[in-house]
Amino acid sequence: MLVVQDIIANKENFIEALKKRNFDTSVFDKVIQLDEQRRATQTELDQTLAESNKISKEIGQLFKSGKAAEANELKAKTGTLKEQSKTLTDQLSEAQSELEKLLYTIPNIPHDSVPSGQTDEDNEEIFRFGDIPKLEATALPHWELAKKYDIIDFELGVTITGAGFPVYKGKGARLQRALINYFLDKNTEAGYKEFQVPYLVNEASGLGTGNLPDKEGQMYHIGNDDLYLIPTAEVPVTNMFRDNLITEEELPILCTGYTPCFRREAGSYGAHVRGLNRLHQFDKVEIVRIEKPENSYQVLEVMVAHIKGILEELELPYRVLRLCGGDLGFTSALTYDFEVFSTAQDRWLEISSVSNFETFQANRLKLRYKNKEGKKQLVHTLNGSSLALPRVLAGILENYQTSDGIRIPKVLIPYCGFDMID
Structure with a gap:
C-alpha cells in the first residue's frame, strides 16, 4: 500500500x-x-x-x-x-x-527498469541457459507420460475433488517429495531458515501481503470461519512479522517454507492448460526476505542467481524475463519470471517469479525497523518461488524422456532412490 x-x-x-x-x-x-x-x-x-x-x-x-x-x-x-x-x-x-x-485499490509503483507493455508478449528476455533437448519423434507431453508410467492420475483427482487436483502415485509421488526436499535443502544451505506455516490465513493476513482485496476471487474462502486457503507460502510466512518493530541488527531476515497452494483461477481449454500446466492445488517452496531498503535491489539479484543455480543443477533449459508494466503483479515493483522450456509441448512454462515489493507490503503489514540512530522506517520485502513444482516436474518428465523411460536428473537421484521411471 x-x-x-x-x-x-x-x-x-x-x-x-x-x-x-x-x-x-x-x-x-x-x-x-x-x-x-x-x-x-x-x-x-x-x-x-x-x-x-x-x-x-x-x-x-x-x-x-x-x-x-x-x-x-x-x-x-x-x-x-x-x-x-x-x-x-x-x-x-x-x-x-x-x-x-x-x-x-492502488498497485505498487513500477521500478524504473520495468519495461512498458500491456501483455506477457511485451516482457523482456534478459537471460537464457541450456540447449533445447532433441527428442525422438515419438516423444509425449507429460500428461500422456503420466498415464503411460502410472505416476500421476488426473482422472482420479477429478473423481475425488474436481479438475485441477491431481493424484501423484508411486515414483511420481516420490519424485515430487524429492523435489520438495531438494529445494528446501538448497534454500537452507543458502542461509534461509525453514518454517512450517498454516495453510489457512485470516483476512488481515491476506490484506497484509496484498492478496486481498486484489485477488479475492482467486482465493478459496472458508465462509463459516472467515478464513482463506493460501495461494502461496508468501502469505503466512511474511505475515509472521506483521505489526513488528525489528532492530537493524536483526536484518536481513531470510525464510523458506514448503506448502501446498490453492488457487481458484479459471483457465481456458486447450493444451496450454492441460495436465500440470495449471492446477487448483499444487506444491511450492518459497523464499522470503526482509531487508533494509538500500540493500533490496542487490538482494533481488542474489535471489535470481540462487534460482538460476538450482535450475542449472537440474540441467533444465530456462530463460529469465523482466515483466512489463501490464504483466506486473499488483504488489510488485519489479519481477523476474523464470520459464523452463518444455520440448514435448514446444513452449515455455513459467516456474518461478522473484519480486521486490519495496515498502508496499511493509506499509500494509506495519512492519518497520529501528536503525542505529533510533529512527523507525519501513523495511523492504522480497519473495520468490524456489520453486513451484508442477511445471518443473512437467519439464523433467518431458525433457528427460527416452525410449527406455524417463531419466532422473543426477542431482535428484540421492533424494529419489532411483534413476529411472520405466
Missing part, C-alpha cells in the same frame, strides 16, 4: 510511472481530497477535545470556589462539546476507512 504523504509529494511522478500499468490514476485526486478531509476533521476534533478539557478544569475550579451556578452553566456546554466530539470521531473514522479502501 502506498503512503499518502508519498502520493502527495510525488503525485506527478507516480502518475507517469503508473502509465506502464495502464492504471487509472484519477484515484489520486480522491485520495488527496479524503486525506485533506481527514486532517481537517482531526484538527477540529483536537480543538473540540482541548476546549472540553479546558472547560472541565474551569468547572472544577468554580465548584471549589463555591460558584455552583456558574459551574452548572458550563456543564451544559461540555455536554454539547461531547456530542460534537462524538460526531467528529465518527466522521474521522469514516474518512480513515474510505481512505484505506481507496489506497488498497
Whole structure:
C-alpha cells in the first residue's frame, strides 16, 4: 500500500510511472481530497477535545470556589462539546476507512527498469541457459507420460475433488517429495531458515501481503470461519512479522517454507492448460526476505542467481524475463519470471517469479525497523518461488524422456532412490 504523504509529494511522478500499468490514476485526486478531509476533521476534533478539557478544569475550579451556578452553566456546554466530539470521531473514522479502501485499490509503483507493455508478449528476455533437448519423434507431453508410467492420475483427482487436483502415485509421488526436499535443502544451505506455516490465513493476513482485496476471487474462502486457503507460502510466512518493530541488527531476515497452494483461477481449454500446466492445488517452496531498503535491489539479484543455480543443477533449459508494466503483479515493483522450456509441448512454462515489493507490503503489514540512530522506517520485502513444482516436474518428465523411460536428473537421484521411471 502506498503512503499518502508519498502520493502527495510525488503525485506527478507516480502518475507517469503508473502509465506502464495502464492504471487509472484519477484515484489520486480522491485520495488527496479524503486525506485533506481527514486532517481537517482531526484538527477540529483536537480543538473540540482541548476546549472540553479546558472547560472541565474551569468547572472544577468554580465548584471549589463555591460558584455552583456558574459551574452548572458550563456543564451544559461540555455536554454539547461531547456530542460534537462524538460526531467528529465518527466522521474521522469514516474518512480513515474510505481512505484505506481507496489506497488498497492502488498497485505498487513500477521500478524504473520495468519495461512498458500491456501483455506477457511485451516482457523482456534478459537471460537464457541450456540447449533445447532433441527428442525422438515419438516423444509425449507429460500428461500422456503420466498415464503411460502410472505416476500421476488426473482422472482420479477429478473423481475425488474436481479438475485441477491431481493424484501423484508411486515414483511420481516420490519424485515430487524429492523435489520438495531438494529445494528446501538448497534454500537452507543458502542461509534461509525453514518454517512450517498454516495453510489457512485470516483476512488481515491476506490484506497484509496484498492478496486481498486484489485477488479475492482467486482465493478459496472458508465462509463459516472467515478464513482463506493460501495461494502461496508468501502469505503466512511474511505475515509472521506483521505489526513488528525489528532492530537493524536483526536484518536481513531470510525464510523458506514448503506448502501446498490453492488457487481458484479459471483457465481456458486447450493444451496450454492441460495436465500440470495449471492446477487448483499444487506444491511450492518459497523464499522470503526482509531487508533494509538500500540493500533490496542487490538482494533481488542474489535471489535470481540462487534460482538460476538450482535450475542449472537440474540441467533444465530456462530463460529469465523482466515483466512489463501490464504483466506486473499488483504488489510488485519489479519481477523476474523464470520459464523452463518444455520440448514435448514446444513452449515455455513459467516456474518461478522473484519480486521486490519495496515498502508496499511493509506499509500494509506495519512492519518497520529501528536503525542505529533510533529512527523507525519501513523495511523492504522480497519473495520468490524456489520453486513451484508442477511445471518443473512437467519439464523433467518431458525433457528427460527416452525410449527406455524417463531419466532422473543426477542431482535428484540421492533424494529419489532411483534413476529411472520405466
